[in-house]
Amino acid sequence: MNKPVIHPNWDRPALNMVDGYSIEMTAKDVESLRAAAPAMAPETPVAVTFLPGETLSARLDAIKLVRARGFEPMPHFSARRIASAAEFEEYLAAATAQAGVKRCFVIAGDPSEPEGPFFDSSALIGSGAFERMGVTAIGIGGHPEGHPNMSEEQCWSVLEAKCAEIERRGMAPLIVTQFAFDGERVLEWLRALRGRGIDAPVRIGVPGPAGIKTLIRFAARCGVGASAAVLAKYGISIAQLFGSMGPDRLVASLARGIGPDHGRVRLHFYPFGGLEKTIAWINGYDERP
Numbered sequence: 001m002n003k004p005v006i007h008p009n010w011d012r013p014a015l016n017m018v019d020g021y022s023i024e025m026t027a028k029d030v031e032s033l034r035a036a037a038p039a040m041a042p043e044t045p046v047a048v049t050f051l052p053g054e055t056l057s058a059r060l061d062a063i064k065l066v067r068a069r070g071f072e073p074m075p076h077f078s079a080r081r082i083a084s085a086a087e088f089e090e091y092l093a094a095a096t097a098q099a100g101v102k103r104c105f106v107i108a109g110d111p112s113e114p115e116g117p118f119f120d121s122s123a124l125i126g127s128g129a130f131e132r133m134g135v136t137a138i139g140i141g142g143h144p145e146g147h148p149n150m151s152e153e154q155c156w157s158v159l160e161a162k163c164a165e166i167e168r169r170g171m172a173p174l175i176v177t178q179f180a181f182d183g184e185r186v187l188e189w190l191r192a193l194r195g196r197g198i199d200a201p202v203r204i205g206v207p208g209p210a211g212i213k214t215l216i217r218f219a220a221r222c223g224v225g226a227s228a229a230v231l232a233k234y235g236i237s238i239a240q241l242f243g244s245m246g247p248d249r250l251v252a253s254l255a256r257g258i259g260p261d262h263g264r265v266r267l268h269f270y271p272f273g274g275l276e277k278t279i280a281w282i283n284g285y286d287e288r289p
C-alpha cells in the first residue's frame with residue numbers, strides 16, 4: 001500500500017525556515033482570513049480551532065472559506081469538548097462533504113472532565129470515523145515542554161501509540177507541537193523524538209507577532225513555559241511589557257539548530273488573533289539573526 005501523502009510541501013526540501021508553513025485561525029477570524037488570503041502561499045494548511053463559544057456552523061463557515069480561497073483546511077477536534085458521537089460525526093461529515101477536508105487535528109482539550117463520550121484524542125482516532133469519511137492525514141499534539149497530566153515517559157508512549165494507530169488505519173500521522181518560546185528546548189525534544197524512532201513529520205508551534213501581554217496571557221492559559229529567562233531569550237524584557245514581539249529570535253535559533261537529524265520539520269504559526277500581522281511577518285522573513 002502506498003503511504004498516504006499529507007501535503008505536497010513535505011516532498012520537497014524547504015527553501016528556508018518559514019517555507020511550507022501552516023497557520024491557525026479560530027471561527028472568529030474569517031474576516032482576517034479574507035484580508036490575509038491574497039498574501040498567503042497557495043495550498044497553505046490552515047487549522048481551524050475547536051474552542052468553546054463557537055458554533056459548529058461558524059467553524060464550518062471558516063473551513064469552507066479556507067478551501068474557497070485555495071488553502072488546505074485542517075479542522076481541530078477537541079475530544080473533551082465534543083458533547084456526543086452524533087456531534088462529532090455531523091461536523092466531520094459536513095467538513096469532508098462541503099469543504100473536501102482530508103486532514104484533521106485531534107487533541108484532548110483543556111476540560112478536566114470530558115463533556116461527552118471522548119476521553120482523549122485516541123478515542124477520536126479509535127472511532128474509525130476519520131478513515132471512513134476519507135480523511136488521509138491526522139495531526140496530533142506534541143508537547144516539547146511536557147504535559148501537565150502525564151509523565152515524560154507517558155507522553156512518549158502515548159505519542160508512539162497514536163502514530164502507530166493512525167498508520168494502522170491507513171492514514172498518515174503528523175505531529176503539531178504546542179507553541180513554545182525556547183527553541184533549544186524544542187530542538188532537544190525533536191532529537192529525543194527521532195531517537196525513539198518516531199519519523200512522522202513535525203510542525204513546530206511558533207507564536208505570531210503579538211503584544212507582549214497577549215503572549216504572556218496565552219502562555220499562562222496554555223501551560224507554556226514563560227519564565228523571565230525564557231522570555232529574555234525570545235527577546236522580551238519583563239521590565240517592558242507594553243510593546244509587541246515577533247518570533248524572530250526563536251525562528252533564527254531553530255534555523256541555526258535544525259539539521260538532517262531532526263527529520264522532516266516545518267513551522268506552524270499560532271497568530272493569537274493577529275492573522276494578517278503573522279502573514280506579513282512570514283512574508284518579511286529574511287533569515288537575519
Ligand SMILES: NC(=O)C1=CN([C@@H]2O[C@H](COP(=O)(O)OP(=O)(O)OC[C@H]3O[C@@H](n4cnc5c(N)ncnc54)[C@H](O)[C@@H]3O)[C@@H](O)[C@H]2O)C=CC1
Binds near residue numbers: 112179
Ligand atoms: N497544542 C495545542 O494546540 C493544544 C493543546 N492542548 C493541551 O494538550 C493536552 C493534551 O492533549 P493530547 O496530547 O491530545 O492528549 P491525549 O488526548 O493523547 O491524552 C493523553 C492522556 O492525557 C490525559 N489528558 C489529556 N488532557 C487532559 C486534561 N485536560 N485533564 C486531565 N487529563 C488529560 C488523557 O486522559 C490521556 O490519558 C490537552 O489536555 C491540553 O492541555 C489543548 C488544546 C490545544
Ligand SMILES: Nc1nc(=O)c2c([nH]1)NC[C@@H]1CN(c3ccc(C(=O)N[C@@H](CCC(=O)O)C(=O)O)cc3)CN21
Binds near residue numbers: 049110178
Ligand atoms: N492547552 C491549550 N489549550 C488551548 O486551547 C490551546 C493551546 N493549548 N495551544 C494553542 C492553541 C491556540 N488557542 C487559541 C485560543 C484562543 C484564541 C483566540 O483568538 N481567542 C479569542 C481572543 C481571546 C484573547 O485574546 O484572550 C477569540 O476572540 O476567540 C486563539 C488561539 C487554543 N490553543
